[in-house]
Amino acid sequence: MKPTGRTFIISGGCSGLGLATARDLHQAGAYVALLDVNADAGKTVIQQFGDQRVKFFQTDVSETSSLEAAVNSTVEWIRQTASALVGVVAAAGVGLPAKIYDARTESPVPISTIDFVLNINLRGTLDLIRLAVPHMVKNDPLTEDGERGVIIMVSSSAAFDGQPGQVAYAASKGAVASLTLPLARDLARYGIRAVTIAPSLFDSAMTRQLPEKARKSLERAMEFPVRAGNPEEFSSLVMQSVTNSMLNGTVLRLDGAMRMPSKM
Template sequence: MKPADRTFVISGACSGLGLATVRDLHSEGAYIALLDLNEDAGAEIVKELGDRVKFFECDVSETSSVTKAVHGAAEWIKTTGKPMGGVVAAAGVGGAQKIVDGRTGEPIPIEAIDFILNINIRGTLDLVRLCMAHLVKVTPTSPDGERGVLILVASSAAFDGQPGQVAYAASKGAIASLTLPLARDVARYGVRVVTIAPSLFESRMTAVLPEKARKSLERVMEFPVRAGKPEEFASLVRQGVENLMLNGTVLRLDGAMRMPSKM
């Protein structure tokens, strides 16, 4: 599927990997529904990219907020006449906290676990299910009957999470493991599912890493010996959109990096 003249709903669209994806697909002629909490950033992106993008305030941890944003995107699609082509669920949060605090012996607060799981798992599935209600109504445009694609975001932590990443690794492992059954669920509608599992990438989430942690991660990088660039992530998203044979799979985007067990 070519991105041109199709509308993509992108969560976490106003920063990091999501924003890079917005710019990449927009450069290919796509229309973008920007879902994010940062209204000011959304306004700047609309100003930068023009009338093929529209901002919808969205908190992916709240179903009412996701419902309102998806409804708004669907109404916008009616006015542009550019059918939905897919979803990029790029909204996500990190967090490093061991299951028991080594100094106090206190367990991790359940609220800290809920915060990560609600955004990374529940928020992704909420967005997907609501958008699917619109994707199934799209008229197929290819001989294969393709209607669209769902791009999900896991992480290297899904496979080799570090100490303190129990909640985060659980959330990203869930995204990796649901990829195939979700692809099987939506195959009958001509919709594909592709999950990308990046390692250390330049983003708002990794910008707050302590220098010691960053250096430790750089020591286990194979090639290239640097953090990934958002544009490299966006390039793989575009491949996920365009390559019809990418389906039901998790693509590691990590330069052969494997997370160390100790920093």
């Protein structure tokens, strides 16, 4: 499927992996709807891209009403551009590390911390998908195979080898990995594919918050290359997932052969 002249929704689209993806899709001639909670970042990105083929919608992916407003606004924009909604890239995510039990306070992790991570990483992903799919199934076939679109989700190395303090994060990213195949099977009859990318340590707003010691420890766990991934390396795999119709129902690890250690 070619992205040119077609519309993609990207959550978390104004920083890190989402922004790199938006840039590549825009350069390929796509229309891009950027969903992000950070209004200042949205304004900055619009200034960089220009207002042709790009829209920003301030969105809290943990709130259904906010997502509904963003998707409805995107659909209204599509009516003006006559550019079909063919793709969703669910890249909004948070970390918020916390161990299940804190020996210092002799208390479990607050359920509010778990809810915060799950609501953005998992619920927000599913909510965006379920709101976008009804519009995608109405597309005319885009290829000889009858393809109508693609959904690309973001998991993590933590889904497979999460570290201490990543119980909520690993649960959210493991769930995204697990839902990939059933989602692809749900949507196969409509010609809509589902692909998940599971990156390891990548340069992003979330990983920049890591202490330098923790970051260096993770980099040493990389086999090759021994460094954090670049957002452009992530977005290039997104572009391959868009254009290669045989990528469906699968989780693609993008990790430099990294297996995260139990201890830093």
